[in-house]
Amino acid sequence: EAGVAQSPRYKIIEKRQSVAFWCNPISGHATLYWYQQILGQGPKLLIQFQNNGVVDDSQLPKDRFSAERLKGVDSTLKIQPAKLEDSAVYLCASSLALQGERAFFGQGTRLTVV
C-alpha cells in the first residue's frame, strides 16, 4: 500500500516569499491533516479536512497560511508571505475516518526561511 506522499522534501526561501507544499494521501482516506513541527517540539495541527470540507482550522494563521483539498483527495498548503518563524517541518497525514489515531504520516517537507 502506498503511503502518504509529500513534496518537495526540502525548501529554502527568503522571508516574504511564498511557498506551497503538496500532499497526496493514502487512497480512500477521507480525513487529511496538516501539522507544523518546529525543531524540538511536537507536531501541532494546522488544519484538518474531512473530504474537501474543513473540520478544524483554529490554529491556522489565516493571514498568511491557506490550504485547500482538491476534490477531496490531494491537498496544498501555502504560506504567503513567509516569516522566519515559519521554518519547520510540515507534515501531512491521512486517515480513513475522523479518528486521529489511525492517521498515517508522510515524511514531511522541511522549510527553511532565511
Add this chain to the structure above:
Amino acid sequence: GDSVTQMEGPVTLSEEAFLTINCTYTATGYPSLFWYVQYPGEGLQLLLKATKADDKGSNKGFEATYRKETTSFHLEKGSVQVSDSAVYFCALSDPWNQAGTALIFGKGTTLSVSS
C-alpha cells in the same frame, strides 16, 4: 484545552537497559492515548495505543498502560536495543473535542542507545 506533557530528553542508555519515558495528559473528555516514534530520516509511525482506562498498549517490546487516576501513559521497555534510538512522542485524541479529533502531541523525547 487538551495537552500532553512528556519528560524532556535526551535519554541516553546502554543496550539492554530498562527504559521509561514519562507522559501525562490533560483532557476534558475520555481521550485515546498513543505513542508515536520517529526514526532518523523517517516519518512518524504509530508505536502503540490505548483507548480506555487500564488498557495496556504493546508493540515491539514496548508497553504503556492508560492510568486515568494519574492521567498518565508512561512508555516502558525492559531491554532497549541500538535500533530503538529515535524520537518518541506521546499523543492524545479526544473524541469529545467538538473542534475535531486530530492528535495532540507532546514535545517528544529523544532516545539514544549505545552498544
